[in-house]
Amino acid sequence: DTGVSQNPRHKITKRGQNVTFRCDPISEHNRLYWYRQTLGQGPEFLTYFQNEAQLEKSRLLSDRFSAERPKGSFSTLEIQRTEQGDSAMYLCASSPGGERAEQYFGPGTRLTVT
Amino acid sequence: GEDVEQSLFLSVREGDSSVINCTYTDSSSTYLYWYKQEPGAGLQLLTYIFSNMDMKQDQRLTVLLNKKDKHLSLRIADTQTGDSAIYFCAEKDSSYKLIFGSGTRLLVRP
Numbered sequence: 001d002t003g004v005s006q007n008p009r010h011k012i013t014k015r016g017q018n019v020t021f022r023c024d025p026i027s028e029h030n031r032l033y034w035y036r037q038t039l040g041q042g043p044e045f046l047t048y049f050q051n052e053a054q055l056e057k058s059r060l061l062s063d064r065f066s067a068e069r070p071k072g073s074f075s076t077l078e079i080q081r082t083e084q085g086d087s088a089m090y091l092c093a094s095s096p097g098g099e100r101a102e103q104y105f106g107p108g109t110r111l112t113v114t
Numbered sequence: 115g116e117d118v119e120q121s122l123f124l125s126v127r128e129g130d131s132s133v134i135n136c137t138y139t140d141s142s143s144t145y146l147y148w149y150k151q152e153p154g155a156g157l158q159l160l161t162y163i164f165s166n167m168d169m170k171q172d173q174r175l176t177v178l179l180n181k182k183d184k185h186l187s188l189r190i191a192d193t194q195t196g197d198s199a200i201y202f203c204a205e206k207d208s209s210y211k212l213i214f215g216s217g218t219r220l221l222v223r224p
Contacts, residue, residue, distance in 0.1 A: 004156075031210065042118075042202050042214030043157070056209055091156055099144065101210050105156040 002026060004106035006092050012112045013082055020078045021109045025094030032075050033103060034067055036060065037089040049075060082113045120203055120215035127223050132190040134218045136203030139184060143205040146179065147212065148188045151200045160188070160201075190220075198222045 035043035051072035093103040
């Protein structure tokens with residue numbers, strides 16, 4: 001399977017705990033994006049990388065959130081001191097370079113904070 | 115700011131055509147996309163259109179773009195029960211991120 005993969009698919013955690021999600025993009029895609037989707041809504045942009053450089057962060061990405069993409073391959077999204085409002089689906093997407101830049105999404109990680 | 119709006123729900127009979135509509139606000143958008151999401155799954159890219167085109171056809175899918183009115187539509191011909199899903203319209207902004215609508219839930223009745 002050469003699509004975008006995300007792990008874990010589901011995560012249940014207690015409020016206050018830290019969680020980390022991983023995304024493996026399509027190989028040769030140099031852009032990688034993180035989005036968050038809550039029930040009944042479309043995905044909302046969180047941040048994106050071009051290779052290893054984090055080029056943009058949304059206002060949604062509070063200080064408790066951090067994302068990395070070491071070596072420009074896989075990426076991790078960490079949430080510290082989780083809150084119930086962090087419960088959502090976290091989606092990763094990757095795209096090739098160029099203007100068209102269609103994004104291909106992974107299956108998502110569903111986070112539930114109890 | 116940028117905003118994308120869609121109607122919430124559409125119900126059609128199997129075999130009929132479905133038309134899902136979307137309006138967007140960013141006139142500088144160069145590409146517009148349609149994605150499909152099935153329950154509990156990620157988003158599947160269906161098709162996209164470049165802003166200098168007014169129509170694109172891809173098998174059962176037809177995308178129409180009215181740039182003057184900032185209106186985008188997706189027509190699905192011969193709709194099947196497997197087409198039941200949520201459909202998202204998205205515009206690409208100048209920094210490459212996608213701005214999504216809230217999605218249109220399509221229900222196909224047998």
